[in-house]
Each structure stands twice: as structure tokens, then as C-alpha cells.
Amino acid sequence: MSLNLNYEAEVLVETDGLTREQWLDYRKLGIGGSDCAAIMGFSPFCTRRDLYYDKIGLQPAMDEEEGNWVAKEVGHRLEDLVAEIFSRKTGLKVFPIRKMFRHPLYPFMLADVDFFIEFPDGRHGILECKTTNYNCQDKWKNDTTPVNYEYQGRHYMAVMNLNEVYFACLYGNNEDEFFIRHMERDMDIEEDLIAEEEYFWTENVLKKAEPPYTEKAGLVLESIRKHYGPADKDADSVKLSRPLVKNLEEYLARKAEKSALEAQIKKLEEQMKSSYAEVVEELGVSCRGILKTGTSEYEVTYNPMYRTGIDKKGLEKLKINHPDVYDDYVSVSESRRFSVKKKGAA
Template identity: 30%
Template sequence: MIAHCLAKTKEIDRDQWLEYRKRGIGGSDAAAIAGLNKWKSPVTVWLEKTGQIEPEESSEAAYWGSILEDIIAKEFSLRTGLKVQRKNAILQHPEYPFMIGNIDRLIIDKKHGNGILECKTTGEYNKGDWEGDKIPDHYLIQVQHYLAVTGLQYAYIAVLIGGNKFQYKLVPRDEEIIQYLIKIESDFWKLVESRTPPEMDGSQASADLLDILYPNSLPDSRIELPPDAEKLITEYEEAAAEEKAAAERKEAAANKLKAMLGDYEVGFIGKRKVTWKTVTSARLDTKRLKAEMPDIYSQYCTESVMRRFSIK
């Protein structure tokens, strides 16, 4: 293994671990930077690494994935005969120190050389992502990132699907992917160091970053936009039209199903259930409150500032 040890994880708490993670790009970060992590965008990674937002708390699924990691590692060892051991460290690439990683287990194999074991859990509804030789792209990128950091030649991904289906798959080192990751991660880390935001995308993180960078408009200010703006306006308007058409199709389907239900609250077809229930909710009539009790309305009314976007 060529990797350096950035920190021993047995000796640090979670807050310290998160601080060390800000010093580089991890496996799940790599997938996000490559645009292959459906839970995180490149802008989110940039905001985390520059300390402008805190990483989200672990989800329930991530919690149970961590709890079951040891069981999956033991089952892999039992089925393959390969010895595995914990590597309680944040590892760091010796040449590209911004490339870091926490591997789940190190595979000890004197005959074929050591490797990496990554342990995953997923729901039954994701079983199609693992059929045959398939492995989700974000996990492949994560593993290749770890192989780059460690210099090792192979990894296995072991996955428990739906709590009762166990699989493991070999992932050989892919130099083409690794060189691609080194390039995009090097470019991304320069943006972190210079605090230059990455290109905006359609994520909520991008919208939040724009609100942080440009919270208020300059009154009566004007600017001549660059030529690329024409293409973006067209994309925006086409997407808006598609969104409107999709919303109308959605509403039409809902109305037809409601007509089928009539007075009935619940309907079934096969394993699917359709409901149209009566729900009572209380809402504050702000117009009436403002008209009849203006003092109370002004006492509890809070002012918010936002920038409204439109194209004409």
C-alpha cells in the first residue's frame, strides 16, 4: 500500500473526523464531483470543503449500513476464505494529498496481494442495480478512488440486498478511470483552495450558494449578458414547457383515478393502492386578520427578503 496515514480514526471523535474530511476528497465526494452521486452535487461538496455548510447528518439507511458493516465483512470472509481486517485510518494519496479515503476493510491475501473490501446495504427496490455483473456507478467510482489512494490492484464490493440477499463482486483496478479521477479531483481541489465556486447545476445546493453569494440585487442596475445566455433562456423555457405539460398529464391521471373512486376512500389494483381521503385542516386567514386586527397582524408579521427570477 502506498497511502500515507492522515489520521488514526480510533483516536479521534466525529467532530475531529469531519474536520479531517475537509482536508481532502473522499470516495463518495469523488462520485459527486464526477456527477454520479444522486444524493450530493459538486456544489454541495465544494460548500462542505470550504466550510460554508456542515455535512448532513447520517440517514437511517446510512446508520444501519454502518451497523451491518461488520456482519457483511464477516460473511464475505466466510464465503471467500479471504482474511479481512479493519484499517482504522484516514488514508491519503502520497502524490495527491487531497485524495483521501476511509476503506471499510483491507483484504489480506499473501498469494494474490492485498485488496479492499467495501460493504454495502440496499433495499429490495434497488435489486435491479445489482443484477448480473452490474454495480451502481457511484460505488464503482468510490472504489476506484480508494484504489488510487492506496495503490492496490483490486477491490471487492459485498452487498446485502433487502436484508436477505448477499452478493460480492470483484472490481479490478482501472487505470483509465483512476487517471480521470485524478484530473477532475485535482481541478476541483484548486477551486476549493481558491474558493472559486464550481459551475452551477440544477441542485438545491447551487440555488443556496447563489443566495449566499448574491443575497441582494443592486437597485435599477443593468448588465449586458454574454452570448451563452440566449441558449440558457431557450433551455429554461423548453424545460418550463415540459414541466407544465408533465404537470397537466399528472393532474389528468389523478382526476381520472378520482372519478373511478367516486365516494370511495381507497381503491386497489393488483398490489397498488389509491386513496382519496377527506382531510380537515385549519388555516389562518391572514387577509381578514390584517383587515380586522392590523396591530396584531403587524406584531406577528415577519418580513423576508428574496430575489425573484423571471424571463420576459
């Protein structure tokens, strides 16, 4: 594929005045920037299958703040603030264009850009505004950009035919708790990205063909859970297809291997306890000890750990004696435990 760079992005729709539902309907007409990571296999919260279901209108794709509407709302409300901080720190002019764009050569590629940048020489670039909490700032360490955001930026540069994108991320409550990352267009990566998006759109979405699961097992299991919904204990048993015997045998083999390793770990832990029992005896109630030899010094700590919680009996008492409190603070979430029992041939 040889990319044609002689084009201008088309306007699909003016986004001012659109309801949330209307905006989501327009997003289903193509692939947006936040969809790219799932297509490329780098989304931490969405599989290709989830995205496929979203595009055909079956169910919405999972996103980073799913189940946490507050985090999502904070991100939207702080976009203008993040853009203002970026502008003050860099001296660059930023401005919004409330339109959804599409690529004129690949019309399945859509872009709803947060802000645009006007450089002193008259060129334009893209600004993506992000927020995160203090505990998640490591995702931006060492001058890196989270890979799912990187693909988002590259998608936007492709649609808008622009060569630079900045990411601005606020992770605290002052302007110093702020990341700025810069990325330039890479035509080799862009070519691969467009090819993957085109395949997903034409071979999966348009042909109504489910893409296979290729992501990490935890993400796949969550996708399956979301698609089928809560467990039904009264549902009939399912007669599994014969080829799945290899999956069950592999599971049993891995389970046996895990049990053997856990037994070895338990034995080693007992040996470690035996090794430090005399040291603990000498420490008594102290939490720290020092041992010096001619060549080495050992510092030992034996600190207490406290955990506050309510056990099962406590929860039962709370439910009986204070049902209003129980209903307000105790929630039930579903998880499912997989098990296999192998029997001999009948």
C-alpha cells in the same frame, strides 16, 4: 500524466478514538472516496458545488442518506456483519485498519477504507461494505456496481496502491440477499480521476472559486435550495441581471411547447376512452374479458384502483378536533413553484 506506482500510502491519522466532528474535520483536508462521484459528475445526490461548500467549511455536502439518520446508522452498524458474510462466502480473510490514509504523491487524496482483504498468495485488496433496501437492489443488477461506488473503489485503489477492490452489499435479512462485485485497477480511468480531483482541489477549493453547476436540473435546484435556505415571503424583490433574459425566454418557449403537447395528449386520451367505452359497457362489473379472432387473441382488464387519503377539509377537521394527533402525524415541507409572466414594453 504518467502515474508512478512505486509508493506506499501514508497514514494521516489514527481514526480510533476520533469524535465524529474530528473525523469530519480531517476529511476536509482532502478528497475522500465518497467525494469522487460528485467530482466526476456521477453523484445522484451531490453537486460539485455542494462538495466545494463542504470542503471550505461552509455547509456539509449532501449524501445518500441525508435526512434519514436511521438508514445511515444501519449502514454503519452492519459493516462488520457485511464483512463477515463476505468472508464466509468467499473464504477470504478480511480485517480493518482504523486509520485515514493519504496518497504520498497527491496528498489531497484521502482514504478511510472499510476493510482490507488478505488473499491466499499474500496480496492485499480492499473491501467496501454497503447496505441497501430491497427496492433498491436494481442498482446492482446484471453484475454491475453503482457508478458512484465504482469511483469510490478506484480512488481507494489509487491511494492505497492496490489492484483489486470488492464491494459487498446486503439488501435483505439473510445471507442470500447479498451482492458481491469485483473490480480491478484501470490505470487510464485512474489517471483521469486523479486529474479531475487535482483540478477541483487546486482550482476550486484552494483558490476559493465556486465550480459551475453542470449536473441535472433537479439536483442543482436542490443544491440551491439547501444553500440559501427556506423562502422568505417578506424579502425584497431582486432585480435580475440582464443576461438572464435568454433563460426566461427559453423557459417560456419550453412552457408553450409543453402546453401544446399536453393538449395533444389530452385529445389522444379522450380518443382512447371513446375507443374502449363500448368494451367497458360489455364488461359490465367484470374486470377481465377475452376476444378471439381467427389470428389473434385480446385480453382486456379493467381493474379497480383504490386510494386512501385525507383531503383538505378532512385535514382541517383533524386539526380542530384532534390537534395533538395532527401535530404528531402531519408535517409541512417546502417546495417552490417557478412562474414567468411576460409583459409588453412600458
